[in-house]
Amino acid sequence: MNATAMFNKRENEQDSSGTARNAATSPGADAGGARSAGGGKAAVIGPTISINGELKGQEDLVVEGTIEGTVELKQNTLTIGPQGTLKAQVYAHTILVDGTVDGDLYASERISIRKSARIEGNILAPRISLEDGAKFRGTIDMDAESEAFTRVFKAQTASPSPGRGSGPADKSTDVSKEPGPGHSDKGLGSGKAAGKPTQSTA
Amino acid sequence: MNNPAIGADADAHPSRPDAVRAPLLASLLDTGDPPRRRVIADLGALQRGLLDTISGTPTRLLIVDLPERRRQGICAWEQVTGALPGEFWREPVDAVLCWDLLNYLDVERLAALAASLRERAAPGCRVHALIHYSALEMPEQPAGIRVDTDRSLQIPGGSGTGFVAAPRYSPKTLEKAMPSLTIDRSMLLGNGMREFVFKLRASN
Numbered sequence: 362m363n364a365t366a367m368f369n370k371r372e373n374e375q376d377s378s379g380t381a382r383n384a385a386t387s388p389g390a391d392a393g394g395a396r397s398a399g400g401g402k403a404a405v406i407g408p409t410i411s412i413n414g415e416l417k418g419q420e421d422l423v424v425e426g427t428i429e430g431t432v433e434l435k436q437n438t439l440t441i442g443p444q445g446t447l448k449a450q451v452y453a454h455t456i457l458v459d460g461t462v463d464g465d466l467y468a469s470e471r472i473s474i475r476k477s478a479r480i481e482g483n484i485l486a487p488r489i490s491l492e493d494g495a496k497f498r499g500t501i502d503m504d505a506e507s508e509a510f511t512r513v514f515k516a517q518t519a520s521p522s523p524g525r526g527s528g529p530a531d532k533s534t535d536v537s538k539e540p541g542p543g544h545s546d547k548g549l550g551s552g553k554a555a556g557k558p559t560q561s562t563a
Numbered sequence: 564m565n566n567p568a569i570g571a572d573a574d575a576h577p578s579r580p581d582a583v584r585a586p587l588l589a590s591l592l593d594t595g596d597p598p599r600r601r602v603i604a605d606l607g608a609l610q611r612g613l614l615d616t617i618s619g620t621p622t623r624l625l626i627v628d629l630p631e632r633r634r635q636g637i638c639a640w641e642q643v644t645g646a647l648p649g650e651f652w653r654e655p656v657d658a659v660l661c662w663d664l665l666n667y668l669d670v671e672r673l674a675a676l677a678a679s680l681r682e683r684a685a686p687g688c689r690v691h692a693l694i695h696y697s698a699l700e701m702p703e704q705p706a707g708i709r710v711d712t713d714r715s716l717q718i719p720g721g722s723g724t725g726f727v728a729a730p731r732y733s734p735k736t737l738e739k740a741m742p743s744l745t746i747d748r749s750m751l752l753g754n755g756m757r758e759f760v761f762k763l764r765a766s767n
Contacts, residue, residue, distance in 0.1 A: 474609075489614055497609040498628050504600065504621040 408444045424460070435469065435514070443477050452513060456486070458495075469514040485509055582715045583754045589714035591658055591691050591760060594620045601657035602685070606664050612710040612717075613660075625652060629664060630705045655685035661692040662708045663756075666701055666730055670740040677741035681763060690744060690761040694737070695729035697755030703727045718754060734759070 403421035406412065410426035417433035424432075424445040432439060432451045439453040445460035456468045458478040466472055468486035476494030484497075487505040491497075504510065594601065600621040605613065608628045617624055659680055665673060680690060693708065693716075695701040703725045709717040734746055737759065744761035751757050 488618070491609060491611045491614055493611065495609065496628070496631060497626050498631075499626060501609070501614070501624040501626065502622075503618055504623070506621065507600075507623075 403438070403440065406445075441478075467510075467513045485513070582711065583718055583752050583756070585693075585710075585714070585716045585752060585758050587748055587750055587758045587760045588660075588691055588710065588716070591689055592616055592710075592714060594622065602654045603658045603660065604652070604656040604680075604683070605660045607660065607662045607705070608707065610709050612712055615712045616710060616714065623654065625656065630707075652683050655688070656680075656683055657685050657688055659684070659688065659690040661690060663693045663695070663701070663705050665692045665732070665737075666695050667705060669730075670736070673737070673740040674742070677743045681743040684763055686763075688763055689747060690759075692759045692761070693752075694732050694757045694759060695755075696731055696751065696757035698729055699731070700726040701729040716752075718756075737761075 403423045404418070405423045406426045406428070408425040411429075412427070413429045415431045415433070416428060417431075419434070419436055421438045421440070422432075422434055423440040423442055424447065425442040426444070427446045427448075429448045430450075432447065432449050432453070434453040436454055438455040438457065439451060440457040441447055441460040441462060443459045447461070448463045450465050450467075451462070452467045454468065455470045456466050456472045457475070458466070458473065458480060459475045460477070461479045463481050465482045466480070466484040466486070468484075470486065471488040471490070472484055472486040473490045474480065474492065474495045474497065476492040478492075478495040478497070480495070480497045481499055483500045483502070485502045485507070487503055487510075489501060489503055502509065594617075598620045600623075602623045602625060603617070604625040604627060606627045606629050608631055609626045613624070665676075668676060677690075680688075702720070706719050708719070711717060732740070734749055734757075738744070738746055741761070743764055745764045746759060747762040748760045749757060
């Protein structure tokens with residue numbers, strides 16, 4: 362089995378709502394990890410893996426496979442590799458895009474769009490970097506004071522979820538009850554991603 | 564073979580990429596003090612210089628990338644207004660950047676584009692465009708004009724592509740073709756192109 366395509370079913374099985382909790386391989390296993398942009402170990406969803414639903418966790422993640430739905434790594438870095446394809450709403454600390462995205466990207470820190478990236482949707486982050494050659498269609502918002510940014514990230518720090526930071530196995534975390542990005546903010550939320558809306562307004 | 568520019572200096576030769584000052588664009592990109600929130604629609608491709616320019620400002624940038632959609636066969640110039648992305652275009656726009664795209668539309672398409680922009684424009688919206696004015700020819704595809712962080716323009720000369728006759732739209736022709744817009748300001752640039760800022764004509 363391709364080490365980068367490992368998928369630990371015992372620790373990462375989906376719940377009945379379709380939520381894949383801590384879906385990627387543990388970075389503790391040398392064979393299963395990859396280097397994140399920060400130089401640390403990151404979990405990997407390999408190119409043969411396809412996830413449909415809601416994915417969340419508290420570790421860096423590299424996606425070379427396909428995800429349809431919602432991805433939440435608000436404290437961590439998500440890397441969408443050259444083979445990665447997301448049709449999703451994505452919330453992360455930092456997002457690095459080499460692959461294809463059809464959906465909205467929200468980062469509390471930074472979004473980096475590499476030259477091989479193909480993005481259609483809306484992106485919101487205080488800092489956005491771009492390599493020539495990337496293809497993008499949609500909206501870009503770098504206003505950290507915007508209503509959408511506040512709703513997605515600042516409300517989270519003001520009233521943290523009880524489950525936040527309690528570990529990857531804590532299934533009491535229910536982000537659907539957190540103030541979240543919502544889809545009502547004017548201009549943001551293309552509604553293109555396949556995942557069901559999981560956030561209520563703050 | 565490319566014709567030299569008429570009435571412009573040697574920098575107007577379209578095969579030579581040059582930095583060109585575009586005062587009207589620079590002015591349009593100013594957010595004011597204090598910066599005010601605004602929405603800019605860019606009919607061209609996403610570019611790093613523009614991102615850098617609006618970084619740290621309360622600006623929402625809408626990237627349409629009409630040239631890429633045409634390359635992909637999604638729309639021809641004749642269907643350009645149909646390619647304006649309604650799903651993203653939820654907020655009225657305060658400014659529209661056309662770059663050199665208007666040169667590639669006939670007068671009918673100019674009218675259709677202007678009407679379409681008007682539907683999506685906020686009060687006071689300005690439309691910026693660059694028209695090949697002095698040179699008789701222009702690259703057969705939009706040049707991929709880029710703005711630098713100092714707000715000057717980098718205008719590739721269209722090397723690797725052929726050239727076609729430039730329509731050399733006059734201010735009068737543009738106003739006639741786009742009755743919903745009126746020329747706010749216009750300036751002849753150092754490379755022989757003419758820079759226009761249009762504003763919405765008051766509705767009846």
